[in-house]
Each structure stands twice: as structure tokens, then as C-alpha cells.
Amino acid sequence: MPQTPSDGFGRVPVAVYSCTAETAVARDAERRARHYADTRHWHVAGVWSDNDPSVALDARPGWSAITGALSSGLIRGIVVGGASHIAADAARFASLSVLIRNRGGFLAEATAGSSRRTAGQHERRRMLFEASSGWLPWGCLVPRGTSS
Template sequence: MPKSPSGGIGDVPVAVYSCAAESDAVRDAERRARHCADARHWHVAGTWSDDDPCVPLYARPAWAAVTSALSSGLVRGIVVAGISHLAEDAGQFAALGVLIRDRGGFLTEATSPPVRQTPGQHERRHILLEASSGWWLWGDLVPGAAS
């Protein structure tokens, strides 16, 4: 049984892991993973990164350090910005998550970054929500609406 569910909230120490060839990509991945951990009130006990995604996961030095921290109890979970930092597809990521859960930890992926808002987007969403609820801001423009 995992020490903390992957969607749980609480003061849980976690590791942030990333693997990318470019340092900008590593920084962005770390920022996204930290944001995910902060939103759940998880304590980031450390960040680890490897710089060669072509190296198999079991041969990456930073990944070995993360699993060591998990085994020693220093961290209880692992947060990554995206599955591509650990696996080639969602199936491999899920299998790795099961393996980590069987060892008492958890693995979670940070959500995608928020979509950039455009000017006026809030107002357009407000109008759409009102229209979908049956109340229309411009009732006099709707054909057949009572005057």
C-alpha cells in the first residue's frame, strides 16, 4: 500500500526528477513538477536530473539516486513533469508506477502547463456560461425572445 496516494494532499516529502538534453527543458520540467508538488502541499526534498534521455532508465545516475532516496525513506513519492522523462509511453509509465507503489511509494506526473489566456477570454467564457445556462445577456437579439 502506498504511503500517500498520488492524488493526496499533505506534508509528504517527494523527489522531483527530470531527464532532458537541454538545460532549459530541465528547468521547465523542474518548475512544473514543483508547482504540482506545491499545489498538493508536498515537501520537495530534492531534485534530480539526468541529461541523456537515450540512456536506459536503470543506467541513469540521478534516477538511481531517486530510487535510493525512496528506498531509504528520504522521500515517499516521485514527481515528474511528464511521462517522457521516464518512459516511452503511458503503458511503461503506468508499469513503473505500479513497481514504485509495490515498494511503498508513489509516482505522479505534473499536469500540463496552463493554457495562455488571451485578452477578453474571461468575458467570452462568462458569456458562453450564461448562454449555456439558459440566460442570455442579449435577450433582445435572440429571434423570438419576449420583448
């Protein structure tokens, strides 16, 4: 069972994991996973990686270290830079997530925030914020003295 401070406060300890043969890809995955954890105020307790994705997940030394840390309560969750680092498809990733949840932890995939944004989203949010504050930069939208 994961260890938590007695006062109920504190940052959630997580592990960052990646598995790829390319060093640059591993660094990028670690950077994304760390950023994902930081934005949620999780404490990155350790970073593990393996360099041979062809090896079965349970036979990878880095993954074995992470599951050991999860079982001993040193970490409460696992953050991966992408689902492909631990699973071949979404169904396997989901079943692995359920397995980890049954052990008292959680699994999270660090997704890139920019992939969810649509063109013009920032501008629309800015305009909504300005409109809600009472400042209308576009002037009067309906000419005075006309009715619709």
C-alpha cells in the same frame, strides 16, 4: 516504508526528476514539477536530473538516487515534468508507476493545466459564479409578459 510524522500531519515529501540533454527543457520540467507539487502541498525534498535520455533508466545516477531516497523513506513520491523523462510510452510509464506503488510510493506526471482548458472555459465559469450569486449581468433573458 516512508516516514510520516507521528501526529499524522505534515507535507508529503517528494522528489522532482527530469532527464533531457537540453538545459532549458530540464529547467522547464523542474518548474512544472515544482508547481505541480506546490499546488498539492507536497514538500519538494530534492531535485535530481540526468542529461542522457539514451541511458537505461536504472543506470542513470539521478534516478538511482531517487529510488534510494524512496526505499529509505526520505521521500514518498516522485514527480516528473513529463512521462517522456522516464518512459518511452504510456504503457511503460504505467508499469513503472505500479512498481513504485508496490514499493510504498507514488509517481506523478506534472501536466500543464492550460492543455485541459477549452476556449471560453474561464468566461463560462465566471458567468456560472455570477449567476449562482444572484447577479445577472446580461439582464432579463426573457421579455416580460411573454411565455414560452
